[in-house]
Amino acid sequence: MSNLQDVVKVGIADLNFVKAPNIIRTSGLGSCVGVVVYDLARKTAGLAHIMLPDSKQAKQAHLNKYKYADTAIDIMIERLSKNGARRNALQAKMAGGAEMFQFTSASDIMRIGPRNIEAVRSHLQKHRIPLIAEDVGGCSGRTIEFNPASGALRIRTVNKGETTI
C-alpha cells in the first residue's frame, strides 16, 4: 500500500469526490445507501451517503441536498461532469439499504432501507447511468471503500466478512 494514497472520507448525509490514486470511503451504512458514480477511464468518482429517498418529503427550511437520493445524485453527476468525467461514460455501484431492526409496527423508519435502494435505482435510471453492481438489503451494517483506478467497491461487515463488487 502506497503512502501517497489518501482516503477521502464521506460522513452521513454527505458526499465527496476522489481521483486515483486516492480512494474514497464511508463507514457504518445501515439503512443508508452508499452510491458511487464514476468514470473508470478518467479514474474519477463521487460517493454519496444517502439517508432518505426523496427530497420532496423534507420538512426542513434549509434543505441538505446531500441527504436525499434524488438531489445527491443530481449534484454528483453535475460536479463530475464539470471536473473531467464524461457524462456518457458514467457508471454506478451501490451498497447498503439494510434493515437493522426488525420493526413490527408500521412506521416510517420501517422499510427505509428498501425505499432508499429503490430511489437510488430509479434516479440512476432516469439519468441513464448503468448500475454495474450492488450489494444491498439484508440486516448487516456496511463500510464501503471505492478505488477509482480499478472500479472496485470493497464492502466490509461485522458479521459477514468482506466482499468486493
Added chain:
Amino acid sequence: MTMEYSHLTSEHKDVLREIGNIGAGNAATSMSALINRKIEMEVPTVNIVAFDEVMELVGGPETPVTAILITIKGDVSGKVFFILPIEEAEEIACRITGNTEFRLSNDDSVETMAISALQEVGNILTGSYISALSDFTNLAMQPSIPYLSSDMAGAVLTAGLIDLSRYSDYAIIIETTINDQSKTSGIHGHFLFLPDPESFPKIFTALGMEHNE
C-alpha cells in the same frame, strides 16, 4: 411547532440533564438488581450534535455495539437507545442465562434464549428510564417493545435519526453512562435519549419553563 435548536438556553439544558439523571438513575437501580452488582452513573450530558457526531459518542461509526432501541409514543415521543460494547452484552446474556458459550457476533448459531434475555434486559432498563421520566414530567410516554441489533454503531444509530432527519441535520441527545464498579471486566452502557423535535416544548412546559420561539 418545533423548536429551533439554537434557542436552547443553559436552563433548558439543565432541565434535560435532570431528565437524564432521573431516567438513568432509575435504570441503574434496575440494572444493579438484575446483575447483582453495584452500578454507578455518570453525570448526564446534553449535546446538540451533527449526525456524524452521534456515532462518535459511542466510539465512531464502525465500532461494533449491541443496541437496544425503544420508540416512545404519547405526549412525548422519541427514541431511547441502550448501547453496550458487544462483549459486555454477551457477558450480561451469559450471566443471566448461565450459557457461557453465547456469542452475539456469531449469527449462525442464533441463541434465541440469550437474545430474548437481552431484550428483556433492555425492556427493564429502558422501561425504568422512561417511567421515571413520565412520573417526573407527568407526561404520558408509551414504550414500544425492545428491538435489538448488534452491528456497527453508525448502522444501528441511524435508525434513531431517520424520523428526525426530515426536519434537521442535528439531534439533541441526552446521554448518560452507567458503569459497574469492577475494574477488570465491567459494564459500560450508554443511554441515549432522542426526543422528537415537537416534544421539547412539551417537556419544558410540563416542568414549568417558558420556551421562547
